[in-house]
Amino acid sequence: MSALEVRELSKHFSIGGALRRSHVHAVEDVSFALRPGTITALVGESGSGKTTVARLLARLYDPSSGAVLFEGSDVSHVRRRRDVLHYRSQVQIIFQDPFGSLNPVKTIRHHVERPLRIHHIVPSAQVEERAHELLRTVGLVPPEEIAAKYPHELSGGQRQRVAIARALAVEPKIVLADEPTSMLDVSIRIGILNLMVKLKEERGIAFLYVTHDLASARYVADEILVMYAGQIVERGPVEQVLAEPLHPYTRLLLAAVPDPAKRDAERIGTRKGVASAAVDPPEGCRFVSRCPLAIDVCSHVTPPLVEARPAQAARCHVTAPAPSTR
Amino acid sequence: MTALAEEPAVRRTSRKALLELRQLAVEYGSGARGVRAVDGVDLEIREGEVVGLAGESGCGKTTVANAVLQILRPPARIVGGSVLYQGEDLVGKKPEELRRFRWRNVSMVFQSAMNALNPVMRVGDQFVDAMRAHERIDRRRALARAGELLELVGIDRRRVRAYPHELSGGMRQRVIIAMALSLNPDLVILDEPTTALDVVVQREILQQVEALRRDFGFAVLFITHDLSLLLEFADRIAIMYAGELVETAPAERLGTNPRHPYTQRLLQSFPPLSGPLERLSGIPGSPPDLSDPPSGCRFHPRCPHCGPERPELYGRQTTERPVLREVEPGHRVACHLVEEEEEVA
Amino acid sequence: MSQLDPTIDLPLAAPPRRVRGRIRVPGWVALLLRNRKSRAGLCMVLFMVLVALVAPLISVAHPNDFNLLAARQAPSWHHLFGTTDQGSDIFSQVVLGARRSLLLGAAAGILATGVAAILGITAAYSGGLVDEGVNFLTNVFLTIPPIPLLVVASGYLKSRGMVTMAVVLALVLWAFEARILRGQALSLKSRDFILAAKASGESTPRIVFGELMPNMISRIAAAFVLVFYIALLTDAGLEFLGLGDMTKTSWGVTLYWAQTNSTVLQGEWWPFFFPGAALAFTVLGLVLLLAGIDEVSNPRLRTERPERRRLLAALVGGRLVARAEASA
Ligand SMILES: Nc1ncnc2c1ncn2[C@@H]1O[C@H](COP(=O)(O)OP(=O)(O)OP(=O)(O)O)[C@@H](O)[C@H]1O
Numbered sequence: 001m002s003a004l005e006v007r008e009l010s011k012h013f014s015i016g017g018a019l020r021r022s023h024v025h026a027v028e029d030v031s032f033a034l035r036p037g038t039i040t041a042l043v044g045e046s047g048s049g050k051t052t053v054a055r056l057l058a059r060l061y062d063p064s065s066g067a068v069l070f071e072g073s074d075v076s077h078v079r080r081r082r083d084v085l086h087y088r089s090q091v092q093i094i095f096q097d098p099f100g101s102l103n104p105v106k107t108i109r110h111h112v113e114r115p116l117r118i119h120h121i122v123p124s125a126q127v128e129e130r131a132h133e134l135l136r137t138v139g140l141v142p143p144e145e146i147a148a149k150y151p152h153e154l155s156g157g158q159r160q161r162v163a164i165a166r167a168l169a170v171e172p173k174i175v176l177a178d179e180p181t182s183m184l185d186v187s188i189r190i191g192i193l194n195l196m197v198k199l200k201e202e203r204g205i206a207f208l209y210v211t212h213d214l215a216s217a218r219y220v221a222d223e224i225l226v227m228y229a230g231q232i233v234e235r236g237p238v239e240q241v242l243a244e245p246l247h248p249y250t251r252l253l254l255a256a257v258p259d260p261a262k263r264d265a266e267r268i269g270t271r272k273g274v275a276s277a278a279v280d281p282p283e284g285c286r287f288v289s290r291c292p293l294a295i296d297v298c299s300h301v302t303p304p305l306v307e308a309r310p311a312q313a314a315r316c317h318v319t320a321p322a323p324s325t326r
Numbered sequence: 327m328t329a330l331a332e333e334p335a336v337r338r339t340s341r342k343a344l345l346e347l348r349q350l351a352v353e354y355g356s357g358a359r360g361v362r363a364v365d366g367v368d369l370e371i372r373e374g375e376v377v378g379l380a381g382e383s384g385c386g387k388t389t390v391a392n393a394v395l396q397i398l399r400p401p402a403r404i405v406g407g408s409v410l411y412q413g414e415d416l417v418g419k420k421p422e423e424l425r426r427f428r429w430r431n432v433s434m435v436f437q438s439a440m441n442a443l444n445p446v447m448r449v450g451d452q453f454v455d456a457m458r459a460h461e462r463i464d465r466r467r468a469l470a471r472a473g474e475l476l477e478l479v480g481i482d483r484r485r486v487r488a489y490p491h492e493l494s495g496g497m498r499q500r501v502i503i504a505m506a507l508s509l510n511p512d513l514v515i516l517d518e519p520t521t522a523l524d525v526v527v528q529r530e531i532l533q534q535v536e537a538l539r540r541d542f543g544f545a546v547l548f549i550t551h552d553l554s555l556l557l558e559f560a561d562r563i564a565i566m567y568a569g570e571l572v573e574t575a576p577a578e579r580l581g582t583n584p585r586h587p588y589t590q591r592l593l594q595s596f597p598p599l600s601g602p603l604e605r606l607s608g609i610p611g612s613p614p615d616l617s618d619p620p621s622g623c624r625f626h627p628r629c630p631h632c633g634p635e636r637p638e639l640y641g642r643q644t645t646e647r648p649v650l651r652e653v654e655p656g657h658r659v660a661c662h663l664v665e666e667e668e669e670v671a
Numbered sequence: 672m673s674q675l676d677p678t679i680d681l682p683l684a685a686p687p688r689r690v691r692g693r694i695r696v697p698g699w700v701a702l703l704l705r706n707r708k709s710r711a712g713l714c715m716v717l718f719m720v721l722v723a724l725v726a727p728l729i730s731v732a733h734p735n736d737f738n739l740l741a742a743r744q745a746p747s748w749h750h751l752f753g754t755t756d757q758g759s760d761i762f763s764q765v766v767l768g769a770r771r772s773l774l775l776g777a778a779a780g781i782l783a784t785g786v787a788a789i790l791g792i793t794a795a796y797s798g799g800l801v802d803e804g805v806n807f808l809t810n811v812f813l814t815i816p817p818i819p820l821l822v823v824a825s826g827y828l829k830s831r832g833m834v835t836m837a838v839v840l841a842l843v844l845w846a847f848e849a850r851i852l853r854g855q856a857l858s859l860k861s862r863d864f865i866l867a868a869k870a871s872g873e874s875t876p877r878i879v880f881g882e883l884m885p886n887m888i889s890r891i892a893a894a895f896v897l898v899f900y901i902a903l904l905t906d907a908g909l910e911f912l913g914l915g916d917m918t919k920t921s922w923g924v925t926l927y928w929a930q931t932n933s934t935v936l937q938g939e940w941w942p943f944f945f946p947g948a949a950l951a952f953t954v955l956g957l958v959l960l961l962a963g964i965d966e967v968s969n970p971r972l973r974t975e976r977p978e979r980r981r982l983l984a985a986l987v988g989g990r991l992v993a994r995a996e997a998s999a
């Protein structure tokens with residue numbers, strides 16, 4: 001059973017004035033499911049729409065179309081405060097920038113205790129005790145001292161742990177982690193990743209782990225979703241996708257990872273382009289201008305997501321042709 | 327990168343020294359509250375060579391770069407050692423001499439330089455300003471040159487008319503790199519030039535830097551905390567910990583045979599993209615507070631090989647500061663344990 | 672003045688700083704005390720406040736007591752600031768006048784800033800119709816020419832007391848402040864910590880007043896000081912023109928009588944000089960305070976900038992210093 005299911009979710013941002021209004025298709029027709037006790041990685045270049053997906057799921061944006069199914073019902077448009085609060089008590093988000101996601105004029109205590117009070121997780125008398133317990137869970141000791149500090153008194157890694165503690169305060173079933181380690185030092189990253197794995201195993205939390213670091217995705221995740229220009233172009237079990245990628249874009253991403261082993265090796269050739277969402281995109285594969293395998297049909301017909309191997313699907317006319325054309 | 331295959335690192339590193347740091351020491355503030363951010367760093371950069379400088383944040387990488395350019399601002403000051411540029415000591419030079427020196431010879435791309443472009447000025451005008459401040463060149467020619475430079479880094483020359491916000495982060499970073507090259511420097515210092523970017527853009531930029539380096543022959547001092555990046559792009563790598571240099575070696579050697587426990591742990595902090603997966607531990611603890619660094623070896627509180635179970639070593643580790651010693655030609659390590667192992671061998 | 676540029680991005684208000692273990696000084700107060708301009712301004716304003724507080728104790732006579740025998744006396748030990756042509760003691764008028772000036776400035780400041788903060792910030796955070804409504808309202812108020820309105824209002828209103836004046840001044844000035852505060856709130860609203868508060872289930876009023884507002888303290892303080900001294904100057908100006916309540920004690924009134932009786936032409940400078948100096952001193956203090964707040968809250972104005980820019984202009988790629996890493 002899935003903890004959260006996303007069906008054909010799209011988000012278009014309008015840009016420009018009232019007269020010449022056009023739309024950025026930041027997220028387009030995205031479907032996937034998060035399962036309890038698994039980590040699903042969402043990878044892609046910057047501007048490909050990863051953050052937008054995470055924020056849609058956190059109900060920080062309203063989707064343009066599509067549905068988010070939670071506990072059997074669509075929550076993408078609920079407005080009643082009671083329903084929204086219930087959703088927020090189950091689905092939490094961790095932001096990319098630990099330097100921006102904590103209020104600089106509030107203590108750490110405020111950040112961890114507020115969710116406990118809002119959702120009445122424990123009686124007021126126990127709030128402080130629970131807050132300390134949470135800080136201890138994420139490895140911030142001694143909690144009494146940390147709680148009295150202000151964000152600027154902590155290092156980046158410690159701040160990100162506070163952000164995680166805040167997300168865990170409500171005992172969520174689903175955590176959306178938006179590049180939780182990208183602003184942190186390499187030596188600290190592993191600590192955060194290990195914490196995620198531990199929480200998944202001990203509490204059965206379903207994680208969406210947004211990143212552009214494929215190696216860390218492989219390290220923590222069970223499933224992977226590869227995003228390009230607002231669409232999911234490949235999905236499947238992480239080992240399988242990284243070992244035998246179907247989509248040319250996944251191959252490009254893999255080739256771009258710095259790897260001492262490849263020092264002199266040859267690389268996949270690509271033409272330049274950007275992965276960010278297209279403004280009023282035409283029909284056709286969005287990767288076509290950079291794709292070394294492109295054929296005629298690519299620029300006219302948008303490829304569907306086709307399960308070309310067991311459990312592994314891709315959006316590509318060449319490497320994952322739809323059954324009818326096969 | 328493919329360039330490395332064409333021009334073996336061995337040949338490049340046999341050239342003559344361009345920049346030498348000798349026992350460089352830099353302090354922020356003074357007295358009891360002084361922080362010695364760089365403490366006795368010896369580093370050599372040869373002509374046309376790519377040297378990587380890696381270490382956790384706060385270990386003093388940017389401070390080293392600023393010292394090379396002599397742009398430390400109070401409370402920072404050089405308290406010891408020398409910065410030799412083609413044999414000439416820059417420490418204590420007059421500001422006017424330095425100004426000319428910087429432009430002719432060394433240029434730097436600052437950390438988060440993407441945000442350093444003036445948001446209300448066209449990119450081209452910023453080039454013209456930078457060039458005209460130091461060279462007699464008329465506006466027309468300067469603009470034409472700006473266009474050429476942009477093309478060098480893979481940006482359409484018509485973009486000289488763009489404002490910074492019309493460019494993506496990666497493009498802005500490339501504009502800055504183009505500016506850094508506008509006066510044919512001998513040495514380019516790149517301080518975390520790609521940390522804010524994703525892997526694909528990062529690779530494109532580094533490929534361009536590498537191609538330009540091949541054409542113009544400048545040396546590069548590449549600062550980053552991403553060791554895996556250096557392993558691929560640098561000829562030689564220097565590892566810093568808490569203000570000290572703990573290991574320097576040719577890139578390939580450092581990747582395959584790191585000797586310092588800190589380097590080993592740093593390398594183990596990267597999960598692999600292929601091969602078997604095992605649980606990594608990162609580096610426990612955090613970098614020391616430089617206003618009160620640990621005695622002896624600064625890494626000892628976090629070092630797995632340091633404990634009372636080896637009393638003879640433990641005493642030295644906690645009291646005596648290890649110095650850089652050559653274990654192989656071109657491979658130097660500062661560690662008591664390595665020293666002992668070498669003696670045994 | 673950067674006050675006029677609502678788009679400029681401000682760092683957040685500084686978090687509290689620990690001073691000797693327990694006591695916490697709000698961070699921005701500590702910052703203000705470290706800045707030379709605001710420290711001087713703060714001292715000057717506090718001095719005037721002190722004078723106003725102890726005014727009844729140090730004024731030697733009732734300010735409107737007249738004594739024709741002692742009229743038109745130059746400053747002396749007996750009458751520190753001299754006397755008017757009616758023989759009233761100017762020192763007493765000035766110290767008691769400080770009460771009215773400061774109270775009026777503060778009242779107008781609190782009213783205008785309160786309205787501006789509540790409307791501007793709520794509008795920015797809610798967006799949509801609320802924002803458009805508030806925007807319309809501010810634009811209407813911004814198009815009303817302030818000076819004629821003030822002249823007309825103070826001319827026609829029956830009770831030309833302090834409360835009326837404060838309300839009128841606040842009405843004229845709030846829209847300007849609302850626009851500035853809305854601008855800053857807009858830039859803060861998209862910051863991650865606001866989104867994070869929303870994601871953890873915080874209600875809108877709590878986000879606006881509990882999370883957003885504390886980060887705008889320095890900007891709100893700046894708005895308050897600005898209204899304060901504009902109100903003070905305007906009030907004195909109106910009284911000087913004879914549009915105030917001439918039976919009350921205030922700097923403007925003293926100046927008005929000095930002018931009506933053309934004292935300067937007769938070589939008597941003191942009825943002009945002392946109230947004028949008190950006014951100038953207070954306004955200067957407030958202006959310095961405002962400049963200090965601006966400098967502290969807007970790194971682009973910090974005095975070390977030109978020096979650093981000059982240094983970095985010598986370098987390629989160093990056209991401007993990268994933003995402080997903290998704000999990354
Ligand atoms: N509020 C917005 N208004 C207009 N366009 C937006 C908005 N937010 C995002 N976009 C656009 O949507 C696309 C996806 O943005 P998103 O921030 O999700 O990318 P990302 O993959 O998270 O990138 P990064 O790694 O840089 O954070 C981009 O093209 C972006 O410009």
Ligand SMILES: Nc1ncnc2c1ncn2[C@@H]1O[C@H](COP(=O)(O)OP(=O)(O)O)[C@@H](O)[C@H]1O
Pocket residue numbers: 354355361363381382383384385386387388389390401616
């Ligand atoms: N202006 C300053 N005042 C005091 N200490 C500083 C200052 N700038 C840097 N430091 C200290 O110097 C050390 C090295 O800093 P830096 O060179 O910026 O590190 P890196 O570039 O490796 O992140 C750190 O301990 C840092 O705290």
Ligand code: SF4
Pocket residue numbers: 247248249285286287288289291292293294295298303315316317318319
């Ligand atoms: S559909 Fe065509 S253009 Fe798109 S990825 Fe496949 S081969 Fe390339």
Ligand code: SF4
Pocket residue numbers: 586587588623624625626629630631632643648660661662663664
């Ligand atoms: S000297 Fe000792 S403590 Fe320091 S790194 Fe080497 S083994 Fe570790």
Ligand SMILES: [Mg+2]
Pocket residue numbers: 050051096179
């Ligand atoms: Mg993102």
Ligand SMILES: [Mg+2]
Pocket residue numbers: 384387388437
């Ligand atoms: Mg640095």
